[in-house]
Amino acid sequence: MAFLFKKFQEAVKVLAKSPTFAREPRHLQFEADINRLFLYTSYKLLGKNADEADAEEIIDMASKASLTDQQKQVQENIHSQIKTFCKTMDDIIPPNLQSIDKHCEPIVEKDSASRRSGLSLAVGQSSPLNNCPVGQETKPLSQSEVSQRLKDLMGYTLQVKPSEIPHKDAGKGLFLNGEADVGDVIAFYPGVVYSPAYYQYIPGYPRVDEQNSYLITRYDGTIINAQPWGVGGESRVLWNGSGVSEYIPNVEGAEKGSDRMWKLLSKPLDGSRVAIKGDILERRNPLAFAHYANHPAKDMLPNVMVCPYDFPLTEKNMRTYIPNISFGTGEEVNMKRFGSFWFKSWKSGRSGSDVPILRTLVLVATRALCEEELLLNYRLSNSKRRPSWYTPIDEEEDRRRWS
Template sequence: MYTSFNRLGKNADEADAEEIIDMASNASFADQQKLVQENIHYQIKSFCTAMDKILLPDTNEPQESQSHATPSRSGLNFAVGGNGPTIDRPDVPERRPLKRTELSQRLKDSIGYTLDVKPSQIPHNEAGQGLYLNGEANIGAVIAMYPGVIYSSAYYRYIPGYPRVDAQNTYLITRYDGTVINAQPWGYGAEGRELWDGSIMRDMKPNTEITEKGSDWFWKMLGKPLQNSRMGSSGEILERRNPLALAHFVNHPAKEMVPNVMVCPYDFPLTEKDMRAYIPNISFGSAEQVNVRRFGSFWFRWGSRNSGSDIPVLKTIVLVATTALCDEEVLLNYRLSNSERRPSWYTPVDEEKEMELNQGS
C-alpha cells in the first residue's frame, strides 16, 4: 500500500505504515484495488494541475486574437487541393511554447522531481539508455507513466510483428488483465501539444468471431497477423512534452542491485476531460468494449459487453516508488516468467519466487 503511505505526506511515520498494513490485511482484494486506484488518481490529478499551472498563460497576459487568424488547412486538404470550409475543432486553450527541457525543469520546481533519459549504469551491452529520477520523490509516489498504444486482447493480432511481437520491439508491457501497451511509437515524445494517433492507430473492429469449423482453421488463423486498415482513427490531442511519459526506458536491476519502483495498473476515467491531454496513451481500434476470457494462452469472447462499470477507462500503467528516491537510476523488476526465453543479461531479483511463477504459468 505504498500509495496510501504517500498520500499521508512527509510527516507519515512507522506507526502510520503499520496502521495502513493492518487496514489492508482486513480489506477485501476489491477494496484494496479501489483504494490504490483512488490514490493513484489523486496523484495524477495533482500532476495535471501542476502542468496546467506551468503551461496555461495567465489571464492578464496579452493574447493573440483568434477571430482574425487565418484558419489552418489540414495536410489532407493540401494533398487533394480542397478549398471547402474548414472543419470545426474543439477549442484548445493556448499553451506556453516551452521546450521539453524547460517544461521538465519547471515541473521539477513544482513537484520536486522530473525524469531524464541517459546512458544506463547497468553493466551489460544491451542496457542502452536508462531512466533517471532528477530530484527527490517519496515512497509511494507515481514517478512515471507508460506511454503508447493500448491493445486489448481482442486486438493482439494487430500488434506490429505479431505473433513474435517482441522480436524487434523492447518497449512492450502487459498488464495483469492481458492489456498490452506498445510504447515504441511514442519514443521520447515531441515538442508540443498535438493530435496524436499513435502512428499505427487504425479504426477497425476486433475479429473475435469464429465462423468456420475445424481445428486446422483455428490453429492457422490464431498465428496469422492481421493487416492494419488505412482508415485511421482521428487520434487524441495529447501533451507530447509530458516529462513523466518515459517509463518505457526503465531497466531491470543487475545482480546485487534492487528495484526501486513497481508497476501499477491505472484505469484512467475518460470522463476526466481536463486531464486527458496528460495521459500519454491512445486505444487501438474502436472504443467498443469487448469482454474476453483467457484459456491457457488464448482469449475468447464471452458474456455481455455491458457488464461492469459504465464509466469508460483507459487501461494504463504507472511506476510507483517502493522507496524514497533521490537523483538515481530507476530500476524495475521485469519478472520474466519464462526461463527458456530469458536474455543472458537477466538476473532474477527473487529466484525462488520467479520459479513459483514459472510453475504456475
C-alpha cells in the same frame, strides 16, 4: 518517517505470503502486487506528519481489506497524485483559450537509433499527422524547459541518458532528477493500448516481441506499445499512434511446432482498416518515459514497480496529460484466456466501471529516491530463453507472473 517505512517494508513481505491470497499462481502474484501498492501509496498519503499509529492502522487494513477494496483505494491514491500532476502542468503550460494552433506539428523522434535493453531496444520512426484538427495553443516552452519547471514545482522530473547498468546492451536508461518519496507516481508508460480483442492488430503479430521490446502487459491482458511514442515531442498535438516503425519478420531458421500452432489459431490483421480516434496530447509530458526503465543488474534491486491505472475518460481536463490512446473503436469485447491464447467469450465485455476508462500503467516508487537510475523488475518468463543480461530478482515471482 524512516521507522514507519521499515514497518511498511516488513508488512509487504508478510502480507505477500498471506494464506488468504488466491491459489491460482497468476492471481496470487496480482494480489500480492496490489497489496504492496496499497501499502506504498497509502504510506505516501500519510505524509510527513504521520505517526506509528497511522502506519499500524494502514497495515491492519491491508491485512483485512478485500482485493476489490484494495484495488479501489490504490486507484484513488494514484488518481489523486496524477490530478496534482495535471494541475501542476497546467500552471507550467496553460492553454491560451484566445488562440488556436494554425498547424499540427509533425511528430519527430529525436533518437530513433538509440540502443537499449529490455523493454525498449529501439525507438520507432515517426510520420507527420495528416488532416489533423487544430488544438489549443500553449506556452512555447521546449521539452527540457517544461521538465525543469516540473522539477522546480514537484521536486522531481525524469531524464533519459546512458544507463549505469554494467552490460553492453544496457543502452539508455531512465533517471530520476530530484527527490521522490515512497509511493510517488514516478512515470507514465506511454503509447497505444491494445485490449486482447485487438491483439491481432499489433505490428508483427503473433510474434509481437521479436522486433519490439517496447511492449508491456497488464494482468488483465491489456498490452501497451510505447514504440510509437518514442521520446515524446515539443508541443501539444493531435496524436493517433503515428510513429510505428515497419515490422521486419525474422525469417531465419525452420518453423517450429509452436509457430505452426500460432498460425492455425491466429492470422495477422491489417490495422490500417481500423479507425483510431486521436486525442490532443501533451507530447512534452516530462514523466512519459517509463518505457526507458531498465531491469536491475546482478546484486541490484528494483526501486519502482508497475501499477495498473484506469484513467476515467470523464476527466476531460486531465486527458491531455495521459500519454495513451486506445486501439480500435473503444467498444469492449469480453475475452477469456486459455494458456497463451485469448478467445472471445459470449459474456458481456463490460468492465464493471460506471464510467468509460483508459487502461494504462504507471511506475510507483518502492522506496525514497534521490538522483538515481530507475530500475524495474521485468519478470521475464522462465519458460522461455532469457537474454544474457537478465538476472532474476525472484524466480518464484517470475513463475507466478507467467504461469
